[in-house]
Amino acid sequence: MKVKIALAVLIIAGIFFLSLGRILPERANRFVEISLTATDIARLARENNLDHWQLVQRLAALGVGSVVVAETTIAELESTGRLTSFFPPDIGRLKMLDLIEPGSPVNSASILTRDKSLAVQIKEVLEKRYSILSNLQIIGQRQPYYLLKFTEFFPEIRDLPVGADPAQVDFFHRAGLKVGLLLKNTGRPDCLPEILKNLDRVLPEKNEVFGWTTADHSRDIFLLGNFLLTNKILFCDFEFNSVAGRDYLLKNFPGVCLRSHLISASEYKSGLDFSQVARRIRRAIRERNVRLVLINLPERIPAELIFNWLRGLVRDISKDGFLVESARPAPFLSPGFLSLRKFFGFCLLLFGPFLGWYYGQKTGKISALSRYLLINFITLLVGILLGIVGTDIQFQQNITSLSGLKLATFGCFLGGIFWLFSFSEIKRWLSQPLIVGWLVALGLAGIVITYWLWRSGNTGIPLPGEIFVREWLENCFYVRPRFKEFLLGQPALFLGLVYNQKWLLLVGLVGQISVMNTFAHFHTPLWLSILRTLVGIFLGLGLGVVIQYGRKKLRK
Template identity: 25%
Template sequence: MDKRLKYGLWAMIIVAVLAAAHVAFWQRYMVEKDFRQVELAVNYDEIRALSGLAGLSPVEGLQEFKKHGVTAVVLREPLLEDLAAGGRIEVFTGQALLDRMASQPIASPPAIVKEHTYILIYSQDLYQQIFTHMSAKLTGVKGHEIGAATYIIETTAPYIESKESIKKWLGVGFTQASLDDVVQAGLKPIPQIRTWPADQKNIRQVFALYRNIPGVNTVLFNDDTLPGYNSKYLLAEVANELKKSDVALAQVEFFNQQGFNKLGILLDKRVVRLHTISPDELKKMTSAEALDRYALAAAERNQRILYYRPSLAGGGLLQQNLEFLDSLGDKLEGEGLTLGSASQLPPVPVSRGLVFLTGLGVIAGGLLFLGKLRWHPLLLALGAVAVLLWLGLLWFDFMLARKLMALAAVVVFPTLSLLVFLRQEGRSVGQAILVFVKLSLFSLLGALFMVGLMADAGFMLKLDQFIGVKLAHVLPLMILLLYFSLLVAKGLGVPEKIRGLLNQPIVLGIALMGSLMAVAVAIYVLRTGNEGMTVSGLELQFRSLLDQILGVRPRTKEFLLGHPALLLLLLYGYRNNRFLPLLLLAAIGQASLVNTFAHIHTPLVISLLRAGHGIWLGILLGLVVYYLIKLAAGWGRRVQNG
């Protein structure tokens, strides 16, 4: 490669490093370091039940939880089915109501239609609550007063015993008693709103009802679809109504809600991440495991509301749950977090100029990579085309441009680092460790550029995500396996080398090794991405142990496999294709190292600690394996020589 071109490309990389570092370590880090307050929330119905078991009123029970760090109460919007199960209303088909009236006449009944649904209510306040919500959410709703404190609501919605029944999905507002209890206890309500068949008119009507709830600053949606989820116009209307209420939107971790990400963007990313453990999951956990899960969610994934579902089985329940919250508060403080109102992530400024400069660094790295592949005559032309495409994509779709360039960064730099630093000759231990560190830092340029390109509140809140996760892990492996296979193959040119490899006789050992490598790559690919393979219980215990010892656990595939293999490869050199398994593992380690930072919702400091622990542990383990091999080889020679 021409020296002037090479120096020019390195100058572009240096400028890009400065641009990305400014965004990553100044703007993003400064935002994250003040984003440290976590809110503890409980469920109103569960605390009411727990309080009753302890001989306390709901207000007294809530006040006890407040003393132990709780500041918010989730109020789940009741269904008609819930109220019927509690004996507060009765729900009939028209025919069933006629049959009942034959034996129990009703004073002044309306004309009964057999196909309609009828709700019998014995409280004026409850009637007003249900009627206003049903009238706002459904058409064809009528209300009738049929006697002293006795009311009927009639709806054309059919009564059917299935999950489509309005009994099972229609939310009917929040009882005044529950709202009064929360306010009297000095806590903040978080309404958990049921979805409904939304249109532009009823969205305004329904949210006007919810706006009457005092003290709300966060709203939680209950179902896997949001009102208006299938229409950008209706979601915009929902966002407009939420803005009128000046509330944030709670995002439940591990619970995909259709329309949520779009609504979060429309709300100017005013989103708070929420983590909870369901009662069914909690039954299978020890207290220590539950504490670890809550603490990790807050410390490593920026969950800022921890929604605690209390245990309702066993003796001394109230004290048991309060002690758990005390332990959780201590654990969070140990992670450098504080209890209080949930921190909301402030906007992270995004400069198009800095994004453009960062992208130029990735392009320069790509050209250096192509130079290693001996594409020298085409480099200038390819570079000019790449810059023009980068400019055009930034203008056409700024968000997509950033994602694609971030993907390019995490493919190019781990691949290029191995191409630059690996050689056929071995090195001394000191040299190998030094080169290992240099190689890893060079790979991490890809991580730096990715972080600079994706430093945005949308990515940090998982409203948007890095694309091409599996490609980012697999492409470096494929490129490196092909490159080094050809590097040591016999022949003068690439075509001759390929023919030589294809014409080689298949040896059983090589075939078995190839099969094992293919299986290893398949497992590796399946375990990457946002929806990976299920992790075994033993591995979960091992991860928990690492968390307890190190504070932040390194990735297993890095410190147990990839990094030790890379150190051995540097010590022995890539002599021939018998070293392909080591190369495969080394490439996995470097790809994983860089992709650690693709989890933008994880605080930057946590990712740095994770990467650092993986590197020093990997070097240590690699040295142990190296000296064990030397000892075994020495012992073998002594045995052979008698």
């Protein structure tokens, strides 16, 4: 007996110390970054008649940590007066009007600007990214101008992305903000030093990582990942967004990943309001390890309303135990043995819920409450062990996931039937004549099981009423317990142990399977899964006690 107790203590201590390898880094990475787009900030200043510089400083003081800018083009730079281009047919009209003197260094394919850094950037990007050659000359007597003369004219040159506007990047850096670039997947990656110079974040534009090509994406994305890692630039990996080349980049360069969440402008048109945005952001930060939130602002909103909302959002995020400042990359690497981890994780999902049952059945001399707590304690330990298996960035960034999750769920439930009921009991039940009541009950059971399997894992869309209850539970308990546990599985398990009813014990197995599925959500912090499970255990116990007490009252 002493040997068994010592072995149990050793196993519990081992699981506890192994879990710290995941819990401590997760708790240490508490830095959350709020990001806005440069376009939204400019529009907000324009709509509210605010000074652009003062607005940016105000946003930085409220907690905004970074700004996302888009790649600019020669046409866009010309529209802002940053440069002047001389391309056909404009150059011909200027010569006809004698606005260009004979012998002028300006030719029929040239660009003129007073900004040296801009001229150098355009020259290097066009040459390395698109193989468009040019010569840089300094002209002017009183004030230097920088002239780019192209060896030949390309009609599409005006609309080619040439990186971020260096003046815009410097503007936001002077306000103390990080700057991210929406990087378009065009051209070769040899231009990375020029495109990403002085930048802090990279975001994929549309649905492709820069460097992704159907021919040799691995080489080009490797160049991008190596450059990001060397220069400490973070790649913003937006959840729920399918991006070609993203998996290859994160598998090989996990240290550059910054798990991110996007609030898009189109969502406001579908009825999303600021209170819902705040709840969604807090849930993403708490439950899915999101560390950067890019918020697109709706149009025609008073600036003071935005300021007050940001102030409240930062306050709520701080109450949740996070720090609103520059984000850090994910703390986990990929230790390898991925196939072995997947196999072990599948075995835990399939057999884990039975371990608590087995010891709960063997210890029949103790009270139903003690057996209930023992069963859940064992399942919780196995769930933590499953969470330890998922200590890998490929799991936590949803690059890969456990295979056969729904198969394990169904197999475990089916195994529970044969565990509790003998073949003679099952045969006797199947031999009974079918009546309308049984058919209705079987139909309802089939619908419930189908919905349960559909919602198992990381997929499935909650019902509208369920969303309201979820938010209420989060406000009450910080983290929402799973419905399948505290409303169904755990009360049924307790009542099944009290009254020794096999059907209730079978329904109670649903709660144990749900606990294991909770820990299979590897993108959720392990400590939060533990807290969610504990809340479900004690809420379910409370509901079971209330039902037991009510039954006693009714029988009297």
